[in-house]
Amino acid sequence: MKKVILTLTVLVVLAACVVGIGFATGYIETPGKHKSEQNAKTAESLDENTPRVTLTVDITRVLDTEDYSLPENDEGYILNGEYALTEGESVFDIVSRVFDNEDIDFVYSGGDFVYIKSIAGLSELDLGDMSGWLYEVNGESPMVACTQLIPENGDIIHFYYVDSFDMEEESE
Amino acid sequence: MKLMHPLAKLVMLSAAVAVTMFARSLTAACISAFFALAMLFLHGERKDFFKALGALLIFTALMALTNPLFAHEGRTALLYIKNRVYTLEAMFYGAGTGLSLGAVIIWLGLLNTLLPKREQLYLFGRFSPKLALIISMTLGYIPRMREKLTRLNNAQKTSGIYSSTSTSAELQAHATVFSALAAWSVEASVDTAQAMNARCYGSHRTCFSMRRKIRTGDILTIAASIALSVCAFVLYGAGERFRYYPELSFGSNEAAFAAVFGLLSAMPVMITVKERLKWRLFTAKNLASPTTAAKSLRFGR
Numbered sequence: 001m002k003k004v005i006l007t008l009t010v011l012v013v014l015a016a017c018v019v020g021i022g023f024a025t026g027y028i029e030t031p032g033k034h035k036s037e038q039n040a041k042t043a044e045s046l047d048e049n050t051p052r053v054t055l056t057v058d059i060t061r062v063l064d065t066e067d068y069s070l071p072e073n074d075e076g077y078i079l080n081g082e083y084a085l086t087e088g089e090s091v092f093d094i095v096s097r098v099f100d101n102e103d104i105d106f107v108y109s110g111g112d113f114v115y116i117k118s119i120a121g122l123s124e125l126d127l128g129d130m131s132g133w134l135y136e137v138n139g140e141s142p143m144v145a146c147t148q149l150i151p152e153n154g155d156i157i158h159f160y161y162v163d164s165f166d167m168e169e170e171s172e
Numbered sequence: 173m174k175l176m177h178p179l180a181k182l183v184m185l186s187a188a189v190a191v192t193m194f195a196r197s198l199t200a201a202c203i204s205a206f207f208a209l210a211m212l213f214l215h216g217e218r219k220d221f222f223k224a225l226g227a228l229l230i231f232t233a234l235m236a237l238t239n240p241l242f243a244h245e246g247r248t249a250l251l252y253i254k255n256r257v258y259t260l261e262a263m264f265y266g267a268g269t270g271l272s273l274g275a276v277i278i279w280l281g282l283l284n285t286l287l288p289k290r291e292q293l294y295l296f297g298r299f300s301p302k303l304a305l306i307i308s309m310t311l312g313y314i315p316r317m318r319e320k321l322t323r324l325n326n327a328q329k330t331s332g333i334y335s336s337t338s339t340s341a342e343l344q345a346h347a348t349v350f351s352a353l354a355a356w357s358v359e360a361s362v363d364t365a366q367a368m369n370a371r372c373y374g375s376h377r378t379c380f381s382m383r384r385k386i387r388t389g390d391i392l393t394i395a396a397s398i399a400l401s402v403c404a405f406v407l408y409g410a411g412e413r414f415r416y417y418p419e420l421s422f423g424s425n426e427a428a429f430a431a432v433f434g435l436l437s438a439m440p441v442m443i444t445v446k447e448r449l450k451w452r453l454f455t456a457k458n459l460a461s462p463t464t465a466a467k468s469l470r471f472g473r
């Protein structure tokens with residue numbers, strides 16, 4: 001019993017240390033701080049020299065779907081604009097702060113390799129067994145998760161919803 | 173519980189396990205874990221109960237803390253870790269999963285203690301004598317083998333096989349003992365098979381003696397467990413279900429479901445408590461005990 005208590009205490013102290021270091025290095029943030037920082041980055045004014053990316057979220061491929069209420073969109077685009085890019089940000093980092101800033105709900109899962117399940121209420125598997133969100137950078141489908149890819153200045157990041165990713169491969 | 177027919181015990185406990193496993197609801201997990209622990213408190217040793225309680229709490233806490241690292245659904249953000257949201261709902265989901273998993277493990281352990289091997293054989297042996305043979309052989313095999321291993325080891329120790337200090341020689345000695353053990357077990361199984369063949373095992377239906385007959389109480393227990401579990405599943409499935417994401421929301425029949433499932437999982441506890449009370453308040457027992465008999469004798473004089 002003494003041993004168990006000792007092990008538990010050591011574990012709790014270790015966990016507390018990890019969390020403390022996380023807070024100190026900015027690895028872990030409180031929601032308020034996170035939000036204000038992200039919004040500041042997004043609201044940065046774009047002058048000619050600011051590094052930027054174009055981010056589009058597009059549902060044109062499923063726009064003619066009947067019997068399903070699609071999220072609010074502008075002729076098939078939920079989002080289409082240029083946003084400031086901070087050095088070292090991954091595609092996921094940009095997307096998450098822009099979506100937060102634009103008040104677009106999105107759901108994702110995974111630790112290091114994030115998979116985006118749903119954007120603006122349109123989620124995977126909503127329009128069939130093979131439907132879901134895919135992404136392209138400069139017209140090419142990257143073979144890595146969106147957390148692993150670091151975009152460069154001027155890149156075009158394109159998220160799109162397909163009702164069957166199988167058909168997608170055949171047509172290309 | 174000792175007076176009940178094994179089939180009634182099996183049905184009652186597996187109904188509780190089934191609902192715990194298939195109803196993904198935080199209330200169901202809490203109810204099931206609570207009554208499983210209560211049952212363990214009544215039937216297990218004090219030490220086992222505290223061990224199980226501690227393990228359940230630690231496991232649940234661990235699941236609750238780690239699930240939000242991988243599942244980022246839910247509205248209530250608590251923290252941001254490396255730009256990923258850490259949500260309260262994901263914590264609840266982890267806690268619910270941990271509780272129901274722990275509860276199922278405790279229920280299955282209880283099933284094992286409340287249904288001794290003999291009763292398990294009685295229940296399943298009639299369907300297939302081969303299965304009964306396999307069960308009884310595997311159940312006896314490991315303890316018998318361990319006992320033989322200690323005996324072999326002790327015998328070899330006295331003959332000085334473990335005297336060498338080098339690791340390789342020690343390993344070799346262990347290998348020698350193990351090979352002897354394997355040879356013994358193969359020989360023993362051949363012996364058993366031949367002996368059972370000679371006794372015509374498997375050539376006719378196997379009989380198992382069981383003093384208990386299914387009584388009205390057992391039938392009532394079985395009927396009540398089946399009816400309650402079906403009722404619980406219907407209440408769980410109909411209308412809105414319990415949802416963790418995006419916000420914790422109880423199902424539309426959650427209260428009724430909780431009541432029915434509570435009754436179902438409380439049934440074994442109630443039966444046990446009733447039996448214990450009956451035993452405590454059983455006056456003939458007091459009269460029969462030697463001290464009271466002596467006392468009454470003394471007063472009588």
